[in-house]
Amino acid sequence: MAEEVVLLDFWPSPFGMRSRIALAEKGIKYEYKEEDLRNKSALLLQMNPVHKKIPVLIHNGKPVCESLIQVQYIDEVWHDKAPLLPSDPYQKATGRFWADYVDKKIYDLGSRVWKTKGEEQATAKKEFIETLKLLEKELGDKPYFGGESLGYVDVAFIPFYSWFYAYEKCGNFSIEAECPKLIAWAKRCTQKESVAKSLPDQQKVYDFILEMKKRFGIE
Amino acid sequence: MAVVKLFGAWLSPYVFRVIWALKLKGIPYEYIEEDLSNKSPLLLQYNPIHKKVPVLVHDGKPVCESTVILRYVDEIWPQNPLLPADPYDRAVALFWIKFADDKSPIIAKLYRTEDEEQQAVVKEWLEMLEAMEEHVLIGGKKFCGGDEINMVDIAFCMIAHWLGVIEDAAGLKVFEPHKFPRVSSWIQNFKSVPIIKYNLPNTDKIVAYLKRRKEMLLTSKSN
Numbered sequence: 001m002a003e004e005v006v007l008l009d010f011w012p013s014p015f016g017m018r019s020r021i022a023l024a025e026k027g028i029k030y031e032y033k034e035e036d037l038r039n040k041s042a043l044l045l046q047m048n049p050v051h052k053k054i055p056v057l058i059h060n061g062k063p064v065c066e067s068l069i070q071v072q073y074i075d076e077v078w079h080d081k082a083p084l085l086p087s088d089p090y091q092k093a094t095g096r097f098w099a100d101y102v103d104k105k106i107y108d109l110g111s112r113v114w115k116t117k118g119e120e121q122a123t124a125k126k127e128f129i130e131t132l133k134l135l136e137k138e139l140g141d142k143p144y145f146g147g148e149s150l151g152y153v154d155v156a157f158i159p160f161y162s163w164f165y166a167y168e169k170c171g172n173f174s175i176e177a178e179c180p181k182l183i184a185w186a187k188r189c190t191q192k193e194s195v196a197k198s199l200p201d202q203q204k205v206y207d208f209i210l211e212m213k214k215r216f217g218i219e
Numbered sequence: 220m221a222v223v224k225l226f227g228a229w230l231s232p233y234v235f236r237v238i239w240a241l242k243l244k245g246i247p248y249e250y251i252e253e254d255l256s257n258k259s260p261l262l263l264q265y266n267p268i269h270k271k272v273p274v275l276v277h278d279g280k281p282v283c284e285s286t287v288i289l290r291y292v293d294e295i296w297p298q299n300p301l302l303p304a305d306p307y308d309r310a311v312a313l314f315w316i317k318f319a320d321d322k323s324p325i326i327a328k329l330y331r332t333e334d335e336e337q338q339a340v341v342k343e344w345l346e347m348l349e350a351m352e353e354h355v356l357i358g359g360k361k362f363c364g365g366d367e368i369n370m371v372d373i374a375f376c377m378i379a380h381w382l383g384v385i386e387d388a389a390g391l392k393v394f395e396p397h398k399f400p401r402v403s404s405w406i407q408n409f410k411s412v413p414i415i416k417y418n419l420p421n422t423d424k425i426v427a428y429l430k431r432r433k434e435m436l437l438t439s440k441s442n
Contacts, residue, residue, distance in 0.1 A: 050318065050350060064310045066317055076306040089294040090280055096287045101268065134268065 005030035006058040008044050010037055012208050014107065015067035016055040017159035017198050022071045024194035025150065026078040068099055071155055084152045098138060098145065099156035105131045106160050114170040114209055115218055125171050129178045136182045143188060150192060158195055161186040165202035166209040223248040224276040226262050228255050230425050232323070232381050233285040234273040235418065236373050240289050242414045243368075244296040286320055289370055301370040312371050315355055315363065319374035322347045326377065330388035330429045331436050337391070344382075344393045348402055351375060356401040361408050368412055378402065379409045384422050388429035 007023065007030055009016035023030055035044055035054050047056045047063035057064040057073065064073050075084045085092050109131060112124035135157065139145055145153035164175050164186075176183040189195045212218075225241070225248050227234035241248050253262055253272050265274045265281035275282045275291070282288045293301045303309045325343045332340055355363050355371065363371035378394075386392055396403040410416055 050354065059307070062307060064307070065314055069310050069313045069317065072313070073306055073310040076309075089291055090277075090282070092294070093282045093287050093291040096290065097282075097284055100284055100287065 003028075004058075004060050006033060007031070008033050008035055008041070008047065008054050008056040008058070010035050010054050011200055012162075012205050013054060014159035014163060017162065018067040018155050019055050019057055019070045019074070020198035021150075021155050021158070021194050022074040022084060024198055025082040025084065025155075026074060027081060028074070028078060068103065068156060071152065075152070082149075084146070084150070084155060086146070086151070095146070095152045098135070098153045102135070102153070102157045102160075106157070110160065110163060110167050113167045114213070115216075121171060125173055128167070128171075129173075129175075132175065132179045132182055136179045139181065139185055144185070150189065150195070154189055158186060158189045159199060161190070162199040162202055162205050163209075166206040169206055170209065170213075222276075222278065224251060225249070226251050226253055226259075226265065226272050226274040226276070228253050228272045230420050230428060231272060232376050233271075235420070236285045236376060237273045237275060237288050237292070238418055239373055239376075239414055240292045240301060240370075242418065243299050243301070244292065245298070246292070246296055286316060286374070289373065293370070299367075301364075301373070303369075312363075312369065315350075315371045316374040318350060319347070319371075319377070323377050327381075327385065329385050329391065329393070331433050337389070341391075341393055347375075347378065348394065348399050351378065351402050351405070352399045356405055359401075362405065368409065368415070372405075372409055376409075379406050379415075380419055380422075381425070384425040384429065387422075387426045388433060 005023070005028055007016070007019055009020070009032060011034060020032075033041075033043075035041060037054070040052060044054065044056060045052055047058060048054075048065045051065065053065075055067055055070065057070040059073075059077070064070050071084065085095055106128075109124055109128040113121060113128055116124060142148075144150050145157070168175055190199065223241070223246060225234070225237055227238070227250060229252060238250075251259075251261075253259060255272070258270060262272070262274060263270055265276060266272075266283045269283060271283070273283075273285055273288060275288045277291075277295070282291050289301065302312055322343055326340060326347060329337065329340045329344065355375070362368045363375065382394055386394065394402075410419070
């Protein structure tokens, strides 16, 4: 049966990027549909009625929502190529823990870095760096969180690298100065075609953030 | 035989999720009660990132975060599976588990919030109840898992048992059974399952604890 795969997405979304990378790693052909989040399509509202959010993966007409669930689904269905999760249950649990940690921390802290100023921003920056340092510690000397090859935690986390320049400019700090090993990891990931073609240009993301700040009246 | 230890706290729904999973699969374990106001060095060693319960220690190796633990338990001991075998059905189950996981910490705050903040929490409760009523339990299913409970039922446990005690501690009724007939039936069915029925924390004890905690928080706010 011909596989039909559609991804409803929004270009700067780090969550959408996760699914893009997973699909690319597996060499899956799919239709990318850009959503205007201020004017959501009927398809999006039908496929994700609970959250009305992107990304939505539609496989043979059936929707899978939530980016990490999509990555796990893609990994299971197309299991013959580029496995993202290890087969050992304990290592899988470790991967799920760290992906969950990224989910709980990075987006919210990063948002506070670009949305706030003064003391609130200073606090957000401090917590953001602490979080990155913990992840850097978990990475250790491994080339990837997944070990020798790109894995689940790498896919969960690397999309935020495309937002680092925007965070740095808005927060007036250098992530590389604080977490050089993490930046080395990120650059290593972007050498991979699946990542390079899934992440937008950092300047483009920064311009998008500046537009958002104007729109929300954040100076 | 491998040793399984569970670090928990007597009132935590997250801890009970793991207890039920282990009992459903017939896995013997050693339970260690933690005093959350005075956490043991061992707990802090096993869960340095979040410093929370539950923590499952299997063969000396810690697993943290209740849903991560549930999935680990389900994979290590595949008898009485807690997730569907089909990848798509599993993705749907995981969606609802995440939904419950995201809502649970927010809705717990009902007893210790006031005014606008409390109203926002009430809204979250209603969203969770509506999602269960209109999506999860659609089709007249006995349980979220169909004829048997699965990880989705376990994930929604707050509604089954903790909702009532949180309402009592808050002095506020959120759940109107006649408005949520499917959820009402599910609560009765879920709590009738022997492993659930005989493994639930005492409601009076929880209400007393939450009321004391609420007083402490209000006192410290006014100081």
